[in-house]
Amino acid sequence: MNFIRKHRKMSILFLVSLVLFFTISIVFGRYIHNIINQYLLETKGFYFNSSILNVNGKNYLINNWDGVNTYTLTIDLNNRKNDERYTKTDISYSIQVNCPSSVTCTLSKNSGTLHPTDETDSYQVLVTPRQNFYENDTVRVETSVTSSHPYQKTMSATYTIGVEKSDFSYEIEDAVNNKYLIIRFLNSISYYQVEEAFGDYSVGDQVSLEDYSTLSTADKNKCFSAVVTVQYNPNILFVDMTNDLFLHRLSSPYQEQTIGGHQYVSKFAFKVNASSSSEIIFYKDDITQNYTYPIVNNSSIIQVSVRKAN
Numbered sequence: 001m002n003f004i005r006k007h008r009k010m011s012i013l014f015l016v017s018l019v020l021f022f023t024i025s026i027v028f029g030r031y032i033h034n035i036i037n038q039y040l041l042e043t044k045g046f047y048f049n050s051s052i053l054n055v056n057g058k059n060y061l062i063n064n065w066d067g068v069n070t071y072t073l074t075i076d077l078n079n080r081k082n083d084e085r086y087t088k089t090d091i092s093y094s095i096q097v098n099c100p101s102s103v104t105c106t107l108s109k110n111s112g113t114l115h116p117t118d119e120t121d122s123y124q125v126l127v128t129p130r131q132n133f134y135e136n137d138t139v140r141v142e143t144s145v146t147s148s149h150p151y152q153k154t155m156s157a158t159y160t161i162g163v164e165k166s167d168f169s170y171e172i173e174d175a176v177n178n179k180y181l182i183i184r185f186l187n188s189i190s191y192y193q194v195e196e197a198f199g200d201y202s203v204g205d206q207v208s209l210e211d212y213s214t215l216s217t218a219d220k221n222k223c224f225s226a227v228v229t230v231q232y233n234p235n236i237l238f239v240d241m242t243n244d245l246f247l248h249r250l251s252s253p254y255q256e257q258t259i260g261g262h263q264y265v266s267k268f269a270f271k272v273n274a275s276s277s278s279e280i281i282f283y284k285d286d287i288t289q290n291y292t293y294p295i296v297n298n299s300s301i302i303q304v305s306v307r308k309a310n
Contacts, residue, residue: 046151047081048091048114051176051290053145053155060159060295064171066188067133067163073125073295075143075157076175079114088116092149097125098142104128105141120177127161137163159295168226168306172293174284180240181291183302184279187226187272193309196222206309209274224309225274229253231303232282234264240281245270274309 052058052075065071077093080086091114099105108124125143133139144156167188174181192207198219201207207215207223215223227250232239234257239246248270255267272278282302284291291301 045087047079047085047087048147048153050075050077050155051296052076053157055155058157060157062159062294063162063164064169064294065161065163066165067129067137071127071161073159074173075123077114077121077145078119078177079116080119086116089150090115091147093145093147095123096144100139102131103139104130120175122175133163135163135165168308170304172291172300174291176290177287179287180281180283182279182281184277185228185272186277187274189225189309190275191309192223192225192274194223198222224271226272227269227307228272229269229305231267234259234266236285237282239265243280245278245280
C-alpha cells in the first residue's frame with residue numbers, strides 16, 4: 001500500500017494499461033475466433049456471404065436521408081466463394097433488426113432459403129420515422145442474419161443514418177453477382193420552373209403541381225423541376241435502352257463512345273418530375289463487382305449532376 005501511495009500516478013497508469021490490454025485481448029480474440037470459424041465452415045463446403053454483412057460486423061455511415069420519407073436498406077446474400085466453389089445444399093436463415101424508438105424498422109421478410117441454383121438473395125430494411133428529424137440527426141440501425149442449416153453462421157452490420165435536408169438525392173442498389181444495378185433518383189422539389197415562355201408564364205416563373213397538371217404536353221415540356229445528367233464508362237456499364245427516362249431523354253447533352261466498332265451511350269440527360277422518384281437499370285460488364293452507393297462505395301460509378309428549379 002505504501003508503494004501505491006508513493007507511486008500513485010504510475011499505479012493508475014499500470015491499471016489503465018492492464019484494463020486496455022484485457023479489453024483489446026477479448027475483442028481481438030473474438031475477431032480471430034470468428035475468422036477461424038468461417039475458415040472451418042468453408043472447409044466443409046459451406047459458403048454463406050454478403051458484400052454488406054460480415055462475421056465481425058461492418059459499420060456504415062450514411063448521410064443522405066431526408067428524415068421524412070422511408071429509407072430503404074438493401075442487404076445482399078450469396079452462397080458461393082467463386083464460380084467453382086459454392087454451397088451445394090439449401091441454406092436456411094433468419095433475419096433480425098434492431099432500431100431505436102424514434103423509427104420503425106420493417107423487414108421485407110423475416111427468414112429465407114438460399115438454394116444452390118439461386119446464387120444470390122437479398123432483403124430490405126425499411127426505416128420509417130416516428131418523430132420529427134432535423135439536419136445532422138442520426139439513427140443507428142443494426143441488422144444481422146443467422147443461418148440454421150446446414151451450419152450456423154451469423155453476419156451483421158450497423159448503419160448510422162444521418163439526416164441531410166436535401167431536395168434531390170440519388171442512390172445505387174447493387175450486389176455481387178447481380179447482372180445489373182439500379183440507380184434511383186428522389187426529387188423532393190414540389191414545383192416546376194418555366195424555361196421557355198408560354199401563355200401568361202415568363203421564363204423563371206414557378207408553376208405549382210396543381211397548375212402543372214392542367215398544362216398541355218407542349219407547355220409541360222417548357223417547364224422543369226430537375227434536369228439530371230448521368231455520365232459513365234460504357235466499357236463497364238450499359239444503359240437499359242427501354243427505360244422510360246432514357247427513351248424520353250433530352251437531345252443535349254448526349255454522348256456516345258465507339259467500342260469494338262459499335263456505338264455505346266456514355267452520357268445523357270433527362271427530366272425528373274416534381275415530388276417523385278424514378279430509376280434506371282444499368283447492366284454490368286463484370287457481375288463480380290458491387291457498385292452500391294453510398295453504403296458500400298464512397299464514390300459513385302455513375303457521375304450525376306442536376307439542375308434544379310429555383
